[in-house]
Amino acid sequence: MAATYTLDELATRFGLVVHGQGKHLISGVATLAKAQCQQLGFLANPHYRRELANSQAGAIVLRREDLPHWSGSALIARDPYSAFARIAALFEVTEGSQSGIHPSAVIAPDAVIDPAASIDAHVSVGARSRIQAGARIGPGCVIGEDCVVGPECTLVARVTLVCRVALGPRVRIHPGAVIGADGFGLAMHEGHWIKVPQLGGVSIGADCEIGANTTIDRGALDDTVLEEDVRLDNQIQIGHNVVIGAHTAMAGCVAVAGSTRIGRYCQIGGGAGISGHIEIADKVTVLAKSFVTHSILSATVVSSAIPARDAKAWRRSLAQLNRLGTDRGRSPRD
Amino acid sequence: MAATYTLDELATRFGLVVHGQGKHLISGVATLAKAQCQQLGFLANPHYRRELANSQAGAIVLRREDLPHWSGSALIARDPYSAFARIAALFEVTEGSQSGIHPSAVIAPDAVIDPAASIDAHVSVGARSRIQAGARIGPGCVIGEDCVVGPECTLVARVTLVCRVALGPRVRIHPGAVIGADGFGLAMHEGHWIKVPQLGGVSIGADCEIGANTTIDRGALDDTVLEEDVRLDNQIQIGHNVVIGAHTAMAGCVAVAGSTRIGRYCQIGGGAGISGHIEIADKVTVLAKSFVTHSILSATVVSSAIPARDAKAWRRSLAQLNRLGTDRGRSPRD
Amino acid sequence: MAATYTLDELATRFGLVVHGQGKHLISGVATLAKAQCQQLGFLANPHYRRELANSQAGAIVLRREDLPHWSGSALIARDPYSAFARIAALFEVTEGSQSGIHPSAVIAPDAVIDPAASIDAHVSVGARSRIQAGARIGPGCVIGEDCVVGPECTLVARVTLVCRVALGPRVRIHPGAVIGADGFGLAMHEGHWIKVPQLGGVSIGADCEIGANTTIDRGALDDTVLEEDVRLDNQIQIGHNVVIGAHTAMAGCVAVAGSTRIGRYCQIGGGAGISGHIEIADKVTVLAKSFVTHSILSATVVSSAIPARDAKAWRRSLAQLNRLGTDRGRSPRD
Structure with a gap:
């Protein structure tokens, strides 16, 4: 049932160069440590080069310069990770979900579900929302009012689109994500908070992943906006009216405050963390655990993260740091 | 269908002063950049003052001192953000949810649902819980045992109240929030963790938002407690037995460890982040990304956040910081 | 209905020493501040020793060295917190959930549900998944394909197991947790992100809590792995292919990037935060809010957290820190 391909076939399909036995058959992918003779491994991160020596892989996707470290067959790629990603997709088993609406789903009378969409168990779809062809709404999702699912x-499972959320084509959203909740807008009035109505929506471009x-x-x-091909990992928080440019990627637990572009x-x-009301240029890299408080106007790499070290040594540095800025801590010539 | 108001009417209703055409009709609100002639804009953050020049808004809510920068009609407010919040609420379309219990909801036999409450699709309500008049439980919510919803x-959608959670009047909870899960209590016993039973509940005061x-x-x-009018943004973590005083507000991704007041x-x-077992006085401000490790006894502003800058320059500062506290890094007179 | 025990009975059962009235009856547990004469309090954290003087508790679990501060009956323990945890469990009321499948649950035809398992309202169970004896799946949970629940x-409520998730015996998962979502694997190809298929699963050992x-x-x-008795608090993010050793505990909001052991x-x-592709030895302690960027090879305590202090003083220290590493900031002898 599983597909098999020769190395020659894979090379042709993905524009790679075969080294060794072009007729060797591959029926799956695996790590260097676990791959067997019908499986393909890959080497992208040089950190793992030491695993080549003992690998039993039938072939390995690697850069030309790593070839001397490997005695078997190989597929030579300029970017082995990207090549591997595309090859691995051949071996991914995805069950086609049938189109149609599960009988336990609850659909508002004026919602529009394309006949070629799939709505799974315990889903609810609110007034005036539209689910387009080929969309797959997994179990337990809640789609509120005035949403469009392209x-x-x-939507894998248990995703919430609260209201006025528009998804472009091929957007993929993982469980527990909440899109379109009220922005955090408060004004103090006579000693009590009053809520600022959140009248906008969320617009998410094609091919985004959340x-x-x-x-x-x-x-x-206005709307909060993700342009096309934005990729957000887990547990990210995006405040109201943020705009994220196309192809930007964020790793887990990033937080972006409101109105930042x-x-x-x-x-x-x-x-x-990224403060509110600032602008960040194209192609900026923010290193992990850093805190961006000001606009960044050109493509640079910024950081404010501190690597952990021995807690006692760190406490001593910290004591000195806290003295900096006091008279005692100033250097003699200041 | 949408309401319209003259500037005079809005001024009277909210205690503002009209500048310009009091008879001008307003039918909605918008940003300075997008507002059209029947729409009201606002200027609270001076950062956006430059947008006044090109705004097409029919009128703008602003402070008296900003009036010279704007040639059109205006509503003058001491706190334009608060005034705008109250005006915008006039234009918010909220669909009245019908009271009653959706047929897909599952209600424990001894739960009590007020006839004027609304229970939406795929909700479950556990033993001995009570849902009071006017409460609206959105789709996919789970209310456990012994809860009170005031x-x-x-509860917008997919909210979980685990058990022994009591909500005062007008509390608003956004999707995915989990109130009343087990606190993280562990004791090591013979090389294995044992769980400390979590016998308390959660008490949430009137007008809180989560x-x-x-x-x-x-x-x-004892219970974890939020007093009245506490406002929590998204992805906040509140540990067991924390007490949060009235009118306190927290932005996204704050974490408060157990037993802190x-x-x-x-x-x-x-x-x-705020450590456990400490006390923080009234009117304290903790700046974003800071870490509070000790009690704060008076109304102050505290911080330990570091703004990101060029990664190479930051690495050099860091190398020096790490030398502070070693002999080499000490200043000559130490 | 509630159980009662004499101090003598509790001492025998848990290997403790009675001080005072061994026949005194205990029917519950409470804090030092609130315990009444039939209730047991405990003193583990010396921070709370001052509460002994006014406590009305019928008896207190404490260390022998705290006995002089308390005039009433006591149970003497070497580890009062652990002793208290085990005693408190006697007084925890847990409702036995009936086994069986709620009529609103949706079970794939080839899923296998043990007759002694309990499946609550609005649960869905996907193809080829197995739910074993005594497992309790609370309301709104989604179990995807090819999962095993030991x-x-x-699973308290609204838990998602996406696919290929295997839980050992007695695992407890709290609401909103998402286990087995796609890892964040992306490769850039011709200016567009392509998704790296996530072909592994998640393996969670006995007695873990999430x-x-x-x-x-x-x-x-390969799989992401939690060995036995791992304890994770709320809002933790574990990246793909992370391996966490037995008995490791993490407090709230920790993030571990991919492939770290x-x-x-x-x-x-x-x-x-813990970076990806590194190794951390047994018995390492990482202090709160620290950022681990390199492998740690032996049992140590590491930190990079900075305690917050007065914001103005902090800003002055920060200005000096930023000058470190520039010529002006270097000390004279560098």
Whole structure:
């Protein structure tokens, strides 16, 4: 049942160069440590080069310069990770979900579900929302009012679109994500908070991916926007009226405060925080656990993260740091 | 169908002063950049003052000192953001949910649902829980055992109240929030963790708001407590037995460890962490991404956040910081 | 209906020493501040010793050295917290859930549900998944394809197991947790992200506990692994192919990036971050809010957290820190 391909076939299909036995058959992919003779491994991160010596893989996707470290067959790629990603997709078993509406789903009378969409168990779809062809709404999802789920979107399970959320084609959202909740808008009035109505929505472009338990608030007046091909990992928080440029990727647990604009092709490391009301240029890299408080106007790499070290040594450095800025801590010539 | 108001009417209703055409009709609100002639804009953050010049808004809510920068009609307010919040609420379309219990909901025989409450699709309500008049339980919510949902509360969708959670009037909880899960209590016994039973509950006062995917654990013995009008953004974590004073607000991704007491009217910036077993006075401000490790006894502003900058320059500072506290790094007179 | 025990009975059962009235009856547990004469309090954290003077508790679990501060009856323990945890469990009321499948649950035809398992309202179970004896699947849970829920597991409510997730015996998972979502694997190809298929699963050992809204991604090729008795608090993010050793505990909001291996008996403080592709030895302690960027090869305590202090003083220290590493900031002898 599983597909098999020769190395020659894979090379032709993905524009790679065969080294060794072009007729060797591959029926799956695996790590260097576990791959067997019908499986393909890959080497992208040089950290793992030492595993080549003992690998039993039938062939390995690698860069030409790593070839001397490997005695077997290989597929030579300029970017082995990307090549591997595309090859691995051949071996991914995906069950086609049948189109149609599960009898336990609850659909508002004026919602529109394309006959070629699939609505799974315990889903609810609110007033005036539209689910387009090929969209797959997994079990337990809640789609509120005035939402659009574009063609071929996948909401894996237990995703919430609160209201006025529009998804472009092929958007994929993982479980627990909440898109379109009220932005956090408060004004103090006579000693009590009053809520600022959140009248905007969320607009998400084609091919975006949104991780598990990530939250993206809807805008106060205008929309919160993700342009196409934005990739968000798990547990990310995006405040209201943020705009994220195309092809930008963020690792887990990033938080972006309201009204900030982030450029295209940015990469934001895990746990980073970004203040509100600032602008970040295209192709900026923010390293993990950093905190961006000011606009960044050109493609640079920024950081404020501190690597952990022995706690006692760290406490001593910290004591000195706290003295900096006091008279005693100033250097003699200041 | 949409309401319209003259500037004079809005001024009277909200205690503002009209500048310009009091008879001008307003039918909605928008940003300075997008507002059209029947729409009202606002200027609160001076950062956006430059947008006044090109705004097409029919009128703008602003401070008297900003009037010289704007040539059109205006509503003059001491706090334009608060005034705007109250005006915008006039234009918010909210669909009245019908009271009653959706047929797909599953209600324990001894739960009590007020006839004027609304229970949406795929909700479950556990033993001995009570849902009071005007409460709206959105689709996919799970209410466990021994909970009380007060009058006029809104649980938007997919909210979980685990057990022994009591909500006062008008509490609003966003999707994915989990209130009343077991606190994280562990004791090591013979090389294996044993779980400390979490016998308390959670008590949430009137008018609190709780963001998407925020978690508030129930107490080990006493309750975890939010007093009235506490406002929590998304993805906040509140440990067991924390007490948060009235009118305190926290931005996204804050974490508060167990048994800490936080005062009234505090403001906690996004991503801040607060250690367990400490006390924070009233009106304390914790800046974003800071880490509070000791009690704070008076109304102050505290921080330990570091703004990101060029990664290479930061690495050099860090190398010096790590030398502080070693002999080589000490200043000559130490 | 509630059980009662004499101090003598409790001492015998848990290997403790009675001080005072061994026949005194105890019918519950409470804090030192609230315990009444039939209730047992405990003193583990010396921070609370001052509460002994006014406690009305019928008896207190404490260390022998705290006895002079308390005039009433006591149970003397070497580890009062652990003793209290085991005693408190006697007084925890847990409702036995009936085994069987709620009529609103949706079970794939080829899923296997043990007759002694309990499946609550609005649950769905996917193809080829197996739910073993004594497992309790609470309301709103989604179990995807090819999962195994071991004997006596508890999924409290609204838990998602996406696919290829295997739980050992007695695993407990709190609401909103998402186990087995796609790892965050992306490769850039011709200016567009392509998704790296995530072909592995998640393997979770016996007695693990996983907090509310925590996310654990499934592996890219091999599995993501939690060995036995791992304890994760709320809102933790575990990347794909992470391995966490037995008995390791993590407080709330920790994030671990992909392919990192963490040893046994580690303790990771709240909000800490751990980079990908590193190794952490057994019995390492990472203090709260620290960021581990390199492998740690022996049992040590590491930190990079900075305690917050007065914001103005902090800004002055920070200005000096930023000058370190520039010529002006260097000390004279560098």
